[in-house]
């Protein structure tokens with residue numbers, strides 16, 4: 001890797017580490033970032049996910065050096081690049097940036113676009129530049145023959161891979177992907193995302209992806225940072241943020257959630273589904289309980305009964321809405337909060353079991369999460 005002074009040091013364990021501390025940014029009276037702290041380990045991938053307007057792109061632009069923070073610091077490979085009196089402009093940060101539409105130059109060929117990324121912007125060519133362009137095309141799984149085409153003569157997924165190759169040409173320490181897959185249709189999005197993840201992983205480049213798509217964040221990243229209202233609500237592994245969200249808004253943003261009134265006593269919660277194992281919590285007494293729909297399993301021996309109200313079929317799975325009925329099995333504690341007639345949603349892979357009126361028996365798998373009671 002080459003740093004801003006032109007020297008190379010790939011042995012420094014800090015190379016590629018990103019540290020963002022207490023970052024704030026306002027536009028006029030609007031406070032867009034309100035103290036963001038985030039660490040990204042060298043060679044790892046972090047997805048910043050959150051609703052529209054939560055400040056994701058602003059954070060990425062501050063990391064890239066397209067904007068200056070009001071306060072707080074950005075450090076790259078252990079060196080401050082913004083804040084604390086430091087300011088390293090974007091083109092000296094050794095950071096790659098891939099925008100949503102790829103932002104390729106339409107008047108240049110694919111090869112020239114990539115060569116533009118080479119240090120010195122070797123648009124004119126030269127044998128070494130051509131060899132490097134071929135190497136970069138290969139890295140992103142594109143045929144060399146595409147080098148002579150214009151961007152509009154290749155597909156959307158190929159354009160994104162060209163944009164990645166152009167960004168890789170500078171051998172960045174950090175790659176920033178700003179909604180880089182959002183404009184692609186579903187199949188192409190998954191394939192392109194896989195290629196990009198594999199290329200960046202193999203090159204050991206630290207990567208930050210901004211997306212509003214929670215499934216993309218969970219599948220792409222080692223670490224997911226959930227942004228809401230200009231702060232990070234939770235930063236953790238994909239599994240942890242999905243199965244152990246810190247609050248209800250995070251739970252609901254990351255996927256479907258079944259929310260139930262419950263009463264916590266020790267490591268168990270009592271609710272309309274009976275007594276449910278609980279993830280470790282400090283909450284006691286009345287709570288809101290969160291289960292993912294896939295934790296409620298259809299099981300002929302299951303202690304919970306419900307009647308199918310309706311289903312939402314979407315191919316491999318259906319969301320099935322059930323009305324809970326009484327008649328839990330003996331030995332299964334009945335909840336003081338049990339509300340016969342309560343509607344819950346579950347997921348099921350067999351759409352044929354789910355005709356309205358069918359009675360199903362259910363059991364809970366895994367642990368529920370407790371949040372403070374609503375209101």
Ligand SMILES: Nc1ncnc2c1ncn2[C@@H]1O[C@H](COP(=O)(O)OP(=O)(O)OP(=O)(O)O)[C@@H](O)[C@H]1O
Pocket residue numbers: 027032050051052053054055056057058059212
């Ligand atoms: N240069 C700017 N000038 C004024 N306001 C801005 C500027 N950039 C962003 N904003 C405002 O800051 C807020 C956050 O914008 P930002 O683009 O960071 O959010 P986002 O989470 O990336 O949203 P989206 O997913 O819709 O892109 C928005 O209200 C936006 O209008």
